[in-house]
Amino acid sequence: MSSAAKILLIEDDPGIVVSLRRVLAEEGYEVLVETRGDTGLARARDRSLDAVITDMRLPGLGGLDLIRELHDAKPRLPIILITGHGTTETAIEATKLGAYDYMLKPLELPEFIGLVGKAVTSSRLMTEPVEVGEHGAARNALVGNSRVMQSIYKEIGRVASKPVNVLIRGETGTGKELIARALYQHSDRAKAPFIAINCAAIPETLLESELFGHERGAYTGAENRRIGRFEQADHGTIFLDEIGDMTPGTQIKLMRVLQERCFQRLGGKETIPTDVRVLAATNRDLEAAIQHKQFREDLYYRLSVVVIQLPPLRQRKEDVPELVKYFLRKYAAELGVADPSIHAEAVAFLQTENWPGNVRELENVVRKVLLLAQGYTINMDHVRAALARVATPSNAAHQSLREQVDELLAAAQRGELNDAHARLLTAAEREIFSRAIELAHGNQAKAARWLGVSRLTMREKLHQFGIHPAQDHPET
Numbered sequence: 001m002s003s004a005a006k007i008l009l010i011e012d013d014p015g016i017v018v019s020l021r022r023v024l025a026e027e028g029y030e031v032l033v034e035t036r037g038d039t040g041l042a043r044a045r046d047r048s049l050d051a052v053i054t055d056m057r058l059p060g061l062g063g064l065d066l067i068r069e070l071h072d073a074k075p076r077l078p079i080i081l082i083t084g085h086g087t088t089e090t091a092i093e094a095t096k097l098g099a100y101d102y103m104l105k106p107l108e109l110p111e112f113i114g115l116v117g118k119a120v121t122s123s124r125l126m127t128e129p130v131e132v133g134e135h136g137a138a139r140n141a142l143v144g145n146s147r148v149m150q151s152i153y154k155e156i157g158r159v160a161s162k163p164v165n166v167l168i169r170g171e172t173g174t175g176k177e178l179i180a181r182a183l184y185q186h187s188d189r190a191k192a193p194f195i196a197i198n199c200a201a202i203p204e205t206l207l208e209s210e211l212f213g214h215e216r217g218a219y220t221g222a223e224n225r226r227i228g229r230f231e232q233a234d235h236g237t238i239f240l241d242e243i244g245d246m247t248p249g250t251q252i253k254l255m256r257v258l259q260e261r262c263f264q265r266l267g268g269k270e271t272i273p274t275d276v277r278v279l280a281a282t283n284r285d286l287e288a289a290i291q292h293k294q295f296r297e298d299l300y301y302r303l304s305v306v307v308i309q310l311p312p313l314r315q316r317k318e319d320v321p322e323l324v325k326y327f328l329r330k331y332a333a334e335l336g337v338a339d340p341s342i343h344a345e346a347v348a349f350l351q352t353e354n355w356p357g358n359v360r361e362l363e364n365v366v367r368k369v370l371l372l373a374q375g376y377t378i379n380m381d382h383v384r385a386a387l388a389r390v391a392t393p394s395n396a397a398h399q400s401l402r403e404q405v406d407e408l409l410a411a412a413q414r415g416e417l418n419d420a421h422a423r424l425l426t427a428a429e430r431e432i433f434s435r436a437i438e439l440a441h442g443n444q445a446k447a448a449r450w451l452g453v454s455r456l457t458m459r460e461k462l463h464q465f466g467i468h469p470a471q472d473h474p475e476t
């Protein structure tokens with residue numbers, strides 16, 4: 001993992017400070033505390049922070065003024081407002097002023113932790129630079145010098161600063177999110193917020209409310225007004241990931257925003273102007289979806305003023321060696337391995353793979369290989385073992401643990417492998433984590449609580465097993 005995320009907590013109630021500091025530290029965050037609004041603002045201004053959590057009523061400077069000034073000074077820094085009962089209106093005001101989100105006291109801790117996690121991720125999406133076509137020390141780089149990738153880098157340079165919508169297409173794991181971030185970071189909106197929304201992970205009504213907000217009573221459960229992302233991210237960039245999964249009802253509303261640059265909150269009459277650049281991504285065949293009337297053709301044309309089509313890894317195998325080197329370096333730093341090396345034939349072998357999961361799958365394999373080699377030069381055996389382990393989960397998805405035990409033991413008896421124990425533990429662990437996240441509807445905080453592990457462990461394991469939880473609810 002990269003360095004611990006830094007969070008500034010501005011709160012004057014010593015009891016809350018003690019408990020939140022502990023909870024956040026347990027999640028692996030570095031926590032700074034200020035007990036006054038004015039000193040909090042000063043500290044937030046000159047610190048490299050990942051998120052700020054602030055109380056509403058504070059000595060020196062109130063929460064709302066603090067948010068106004070801080071958001072002006074650092075528009076990409078997520079600010080979460082926590083406030084006592086009965087002040088929903090001010091919480092809404094805070095969102096309008098640019099707060100990332102708010103929560104009412106008393107805080108529901110799992111929800112609070114989930115929200116802080118989202119804010120930190122969002123902050124890193126904005127601030128961790130994505131290097132294009134070179135990869136000095138960056139944790140995030142678009143690597144690969146194949147012809148196709150070079151023309152993509154050129155395209156990024158050409159369109160990043162133009163006020164046009166861009167549609168990014170490509171199979172899973174080809175780097176669509178990285179491209180979206182690169183486009184944002186090289187745009188003239190790079191100082192304003194970048195908000196990523198996964199359209200596939202949020203049910204229809206909640207997605208509409210997330211995007212456009214709602215008035216009180218707009219639907220059952222809408223107890224208060226909520227400000228949507230299009231209102232909040234005015235002058236910024238919205239990244240609509242998995243746009244192909246957006247329902248027709250929401251597509252109409254999105255169409256209207258793109259066409260008229262204004263919208264209404266759900267259940268509202270007021271027309272609200274907005275100036276937002278939309279980047280969208282999908283791995284779906286949108287042309288087929290249009291034919292089946294699942295995707296609006298007019299919306300498709302609005303979104304695809306510029307299309308960036310990412311090739312699957314199997315069509316640019318010449319990039320594999322460079323990617324392998326890049327991931328080795330990246331994970332060696334993370335796992336504390338000095339100077340990792342790999343045999344040329346092992347790299348060549350990786351180059352012959354088909355990579356249905358594309359760069360993400362290659363990345364997972366390289367990470368595993370690095371662990372298996374335990375500091376020695378990586379050879380074919382390590383690579384084969386890592387590939388087998390990655391393959392196990394997909395076979396395993398429909399197999400009971402008992403069946404896997406039998407199968408692996410049979411293979412061991414035939415002399416085909418000698419690490420059945422390690423493989424089974426991995427398989428069992430994978431089953432535990434993927435089931436928990438499934439039953440928790442993608443809510444990582446909840447799943448972690450059930451399993452009695454920290455959120456950090458949860459994230460690590462999900463990453464290790466290549467599990468990408470679909471979030472059933474927006475968690476906000």
Ligand SMILES: Nc1ncnc2c1ncn2[C@@H]1O[C@H](COP(=O)(O)OP(=O)(O)OP(=O)(O)O)[C@@H](O)[C@H]1O
Binds near residue numbers: 171172176360363
């Ligand atoms: N060209 C590249 N160079 C280096 N890393 C890459 C490249 N492309 C993708 N990656 C890495 O592969 C992983 C998957 O990339 P990303 O999430 O951008 O893919 P995606 O197309 O959005 O996938 P999905 O369709 O599953 O959402 C990330 O860890 C990303 O950093």
Ligand SMILES: [Mg+2]
Binds near residue numbers: 176
């Ligand atoms: Mg993606």
